Amino acid sequence: MEKLVVIGGVAAGLSAASAAKRLKKGDLSTVVFEKSGYISYGACSEPYFVSGLVPQPEDLIEITPEEFEQKRSIPIRRMHEVVEIDYKNGYVTVDDLVNHRSFKEQFDYIMIATGATGKTLGVAGEKLMGVHTLRTVEDAISIRHSARNAEDIVICGGGYIGLEMAEAFVSLGKHVTILKKTSQMLLNFDSEMSALVEEEVRSKGVTITTGVDILSFEGHGRVEKVVASKGEVKAEAVLIAKGALPNVDLAQQIGVKIGVTGAIAVNKHQKTNVERVYAGGDCAEAYHIVRGKPAYIPLGTTANKAGRVAGENIGGLNTEFPGIVGTAVSKIFDLEVARTGLSLKEATGDGFDAYATTIRHRSRSKHYPGGYPITVHLITERDTRRLLGAQMIGREGVAHRIDVMAAALHGGMTAEDVYHLDLGYAPPFAPAWDPILIAANKARKA
Amino acid sequence: MEKLVVIGGVAAGLSAASAAKRLKKGDLSTVVFEKSGYISYGACSEPYFVSGLVPQPEDLIEITPEEFEQKRSIPIRRMHEVVEIDYKNGYVTVDDLVNHRSFKEQFDYIMIATGATGKTLGVAGEKLMGVHTLRTVEDAISIRHSARNAEDIVICGGGYIGLEMAEAFVSLGKHVTILKKTSQMLLNFDSEMSALVEEEVRSKGVTITTGVDILSFEGHGRVEKVVASKGEVKAEAVLIAKGALPNVDLAQQIGVKIGVTGAIAVNKHQKTNVERVYAGGDCAEAYHIVRGKPAYIPLGTTANKAGRVAGENIGGLNTEFPGIVGTAVSKIFDLEVARTGLSLKEATGDGFDAYATTIRHRSRSKHYPGGYPITVHLITERDTRRLLGAQMIGREGVAHRIDVMAAALHGGMTAEDVYHLDLGYAPPFAPAWDPILIAANKARKA
Numbered sequence: 001m002e003k004l005v006v007i008g009g010v011a012a013g014l015s016a017a018s019a020a021k022r023l024k025k026g027d028l029s030t031v032v033f034e035k036s037g038y039i040s041y042g043a044c045s046e047p048y049f050v051s052g053l054v055p056q057p058e059d060l061i062e063i064t065p066e067e068f069e070q071k072r073s074i075p076i077r078r079m080h081e082v083v084e085i086d087y088k089n090g091y092v093t094v095d096d097l098v099n100h101r102s103f104k105e106q107f108d109y110i111m112i113a114t115g116a117t118g119k120t121l122g123v124a125g126e127k128l129m130g131v132h133t134l135r136t137v138e139d140a141i142s143i144r145h146s147a148r149n150a151e152d153i154v155i156c157g158g159g160y161i162g163l164e165m166a167e168a169f170v171s172l173g174k175h176v177t178i179l180k181k182t183s184q185m186l187l188n189f190d191s192e193m194s195a196l197v198e199e200e201v202r203s204k205g206v207t208i209t210t211g212v213d214i215l216s217f218e219g220h221g222r223v224e225k226v227v228a229s230k231g232e233v234k235a236e237a238v239l240i241a242k243g244a245l246p247n248v249d250l251a252q253q254i255g256v257k258i259g260v261t262g263a264i265a266v267n268k269h270q271k272t273n274v275e276r277v278y279a280g281g282d283c284a285e286a287y288h289i290v291r292g293k294p295a296y297i298p299l300g301t302t303a304n305k306a307g308r309v310a311g312e313n314i315g316g317l318n319t320e321f322p323g324i325v326g327t328a329v330s331k332i333f334d335l336e337v338a339r340t341g342l343s344l345k346e347a348t349g350d351g352f353d354a355y356a357t358t359i360r361h362r363s364r365s366k367h368y369p370g371g372y373p374i375t376v377h378l379i380t381e382r383d384t385r386r387l388l389g390a391q392m393i394g395r396e397g398v399a400h401r402i403d404v405m406a407a408a409l410h411g412g413m414t415a416e417d418v419y420h421l422d423l424g425y426a427p428p429f430a431p432a433w434d435p436i437l438i439a440a441n442k443a444r445k446a
Numbered sequence: 447m448e449k450l451v452v453i454g455g456v457a458a459g460l461s462a463a464s465a466a467k468r469l470k471k472g473d474l475s476t477v478v479f480e481k482s483g484y485i486s487y488g489a490c491s492e493p494y495f496v497s498g499l500v501p502q503p504e505d506l507i508e509i510t511p512e513e514f515e516q517k518r519s520i521p522i523r524r525m526h527e528v529v530e531i532d533y534k535n536g537y538v539t540v541d542d543l544v545n546h547r548s549f550k551e552q553f554d555y556i557m558i559a560t561g562a563t564g565k566t567l568g569v570a571g572e573k574l575m576g577v578h579t580l581r582t583v584e585d586a587i588s589i590r591h592s593a594r595n596a597e598d599i600v601i602c603g604g605g606y607i608g609l610e611m612a613e614a615f616v617s618l619g620k621h622v623t624i625l626k627k628t629s630q631m632l633l634n635f636d637s638e639m640s641a642l643v644e645e646e647v648r649s650k651g652v653t654i655t656t657g658v659d660i661l662s663f664e665g666h667g668r669v670e671k672v673v674a675s676k677g678e679v680k681a682e683a684v685l686i687a688k689g690a691l692p693n694v695d696l697a698q699q700i701g702v703k704i705g706v707t708g709a710i711a712v713n714k715h716q717k718t719n720v721e722r723v724y725a726g727g728d729c730a731e732a733y734h735i736v737r738g739k740p741a742y743i744p745l746g747t748t749a750n751k752a753g754r755v756a757g758e759n760i761g762g763l764n765t766e767f768p769g770i771v772g773t774a775v776s777k778i779f780d781l782e783v784a785r786t787g788l789s790l791k792e793a794t795g796d797g798f799d800a801y802a803t804t805i806r807h808r809s810r811s812k813h814y815p816g817g818y819p820i821t822v823h824l825i826t827e828r829d830t831r832r833l834l835g836a837q838m839i840g841r842e843g844v845a846h847r848i849d850v851m852a853a854a855l856h857g858g859m860t861a862e863d864v865y866h867l868d869l870g871y872a873p874p875f876a877p878a879w880d881p882i883l884i885a886a887n888k889a890r891k892a
Binding site for chain 1 (some may be wrong): 499500508605740746748750751767769771774775777782786813814838843847849863866869870871873874876878882
């Protein structure tokens with residue numbers, strides 16, 4: 001019987017294990033090793049666990065180990081870390097972190113779904129109690145504990161996680177300061193769009209200081225202050241939210257190719273360059289359809305899909321993951337903030353001759369009570385008028401409208417094509433000329 | 447100077463007038479004749495005016511005649527009905543309905559935007575006070591008045607307007623009965639989907655009786671009861687909501703071709719077969735991209751677009767309206783009800799070898815509080831696996847998700863293509879596998 005060893009028990013790992021097992025059934029023995037105490041958790045919901053909106057750590061779990069083992073006939077080994085792969089002899093070495101013992105497990109296929117680690121700053125005091133990064137459920141539990149006992153909280157970084165966590169901390173009544181090296185929040189938005197988000201975050205009482213270098217964290221055992229280039233900030237809890245670093249050490253041990261992004265390079269079958277070794281999720285690249293090359297955008301949706309494709313190929317099918325277009329949505333205080341494709345900066349950086357257009361239009365019919373303006377920012381290629389990207393911000397009606405633009409990117413649509421889309425209209429949900437159409441009309445004529 | 451006569455002052459007429467004038471400026475004299483007392487009204491908002499959510503008739507107006515005349519330099523003649531077109535001699539005859547006089551107006555171009563009339567039943571008593579159809583603002587005012595003085599209201603018909611009006615009447619505390627000839631509400635949905643809507647409407651206290659022929663309306667001056675094949679129903683107000691009949695009489699006078707749908711046939715430039723005569727809006731057909739032939743689906747969004755294209759062509763551009771895919775969205779009590787493309791019935795009727803698949807999945811992440819199931823019904827062509835249509839019903843997250851499916855139809859996507867869409871994920875707005883992806887996965891495998 002063939003043996004599949006899955007390293008990592010969250011989105012990509014479990015999707016791969018399930019898909020392969022579903023196809024090969026009794027002909028495939030599968031085991032999942034997860035070094036943390038939790039599998040199948042929704043990392044995107046962790047800010048809501050910290051705020052208390054999601055009450056228990058267990059509420060972050062999609063499927064429990066017991067359910068998974070029973071439904072899929074796949075054993076789950078939590079608190080088990082794969083520390084070495086002996087590719088030539090066909091086994092991995094596993095540390096059982098609870099019982100402090102090591103053992104070897106034979107494999108025919110490996111699925112590397114080792115995820116990512118929160119980037120740190122490399123400054124003194126990062127190991128102090130109360131200084132956190134946020135990836136695992138354990139991280140979230142520990143931040144929730146720190147936050148509840150803190151008065152002042154500093155967030156280093158102004159990406160989605162930093163801003164969602166700012167909301168969580170504010171909802172707990174904390175005084176929150178964001179320290180940011182660059183002048184802009186949400187670097188994968190163009191600056192006029194991220195400025196709208198910054199305004200919202202400030203309006204909720206968060207202090208934002210930009211152009212700041214963090215020099216050290218200081219305190220006696222537990223953090224007491226952040227020492228930064230623009231002065232010191234009191235903090236009994238700190239979240240470092242500088243993005244994710246793919247966990248590629250194990251892959252590198254056996255000569256798996258790492259892409260220019262620093263993450264594991266895979267083909268559309270989620271195969272690495274090493275025979276019988278697949279990868280997916282936050283440790284791996286994904287093909288970016290608009291850029292026409294791999295990108296590193298670690299997200300749960302991509303991990304689910306990549307994992308399933310890996311599992312289907314291990315299971316004997318021949319399926320491909322066509323790739324991503326870089327869609328991301330976030331709730332930041334009262335705003336829905338969404339993007340897909342490339343920002344103008346990214347498009348220009350990729351060598352596209354592109355331009356940006358921005359409009360503001362209401363979320364509902366003007367006849368219908370309520371409703372708020374939505375700002376729509378489109379990136380269009382000059383010659384072809386092909387849509388390259390979209391960003392939207394508003395208080396309602398943004399989170400799914402961005403998906404229309406994602407579909408347009410998948411379809412290679414021009415601004416003219418988008419302008420002609422037959423979108424739904426009903427006064428409670430949209431004006432007769434939807435903001436998307438207004439935006440596309442401006443883009444096609446610009 | 448050339449002269450454009452626009453017949454009809456709502457979506458298509460005003461869009462055409464504006465676009466033509468914007469292009470030709472002083473070289474084009476334009477006049478708009480509107481036989482009702484209102485221009486530029488949002489007919490889709492009329493149910494909310496009847497309920498009182500939209501307080502005044504003026505709140506239904508997108509742009510007032512004064513604003514329009516001032517901004518666009520186009521005179522608006524309300525309460526003016528064009529009663530005859532003398533094509534050979536190049537003038538129209540206009541009845542001034544206020545001053546009871548007639549006059550002739552010369553034209554070089556005509557834009558026919560005569561709209562539609564609510565279908566009636568052709569039974570006795572339709573002229574009684576309190577028996578209504580709903581198209582114009584005057585209709586809405588009159589229904590609001592009738593409804594406020596009624597205890598029991600009967601709605602003949604179970605389409606969008608009938609059901610939206612049922613909600614309005616219920617919100618006014620009225621006892622509402624829907625009498626329906628066919629066994630199904632919302633005939634352009636497949637029956638398992640419309641059953642969900644029917645269940646919602648009944649749960650709000652509306653009596654629905656199907657398989658009913660209306661025989662007559664009876665009363666002394668004002669309606670008192672509806673006499674139907676299954677008995678009599680007390681009613682101090684009646685709404686006949688059986689759909690729309692395109693107003694084509696004027697067009698027919700001058701030999702404009704009427705399509706098989708009964709509405710005016712136009713090409714993609716919105717030109718009729720008669721030189722210098724354009725048409726658009728609820729009196730005209732539109733090309734249906736999925737069906738590959740013209741259809742009659744009178745909606746404000748289509749009227750806006752068709753009118754603008756007509757005006758651009760009158761203005762000297764060469765622009766095309768690529769067509770519609772049949773997207774429609776409605777709020778029916780607490781449900782968002784949406785569809786695009788073809789239903790299974792329609793697809794089969796059109797000769798497609800098609801199948802339907804239905805799934806139910808949550809609107810938000812299961813980790814996030816709130817959220818409701820969304821039912822997604824997809825119609826797929828058997829051989830090609832091309833998506834032909836989609837229907838969605840749920841309490842949230844439906845109204846814009848349908849637009850993703852509309853974009854997919856425009857792009858000619860297969861179920862497989864839709865399954866691979868990189869849709870946004872954030873716990874407050876969607877689960878990691880969006881209902882759209884779950885639905886497409888089922889459709890691609892079926």
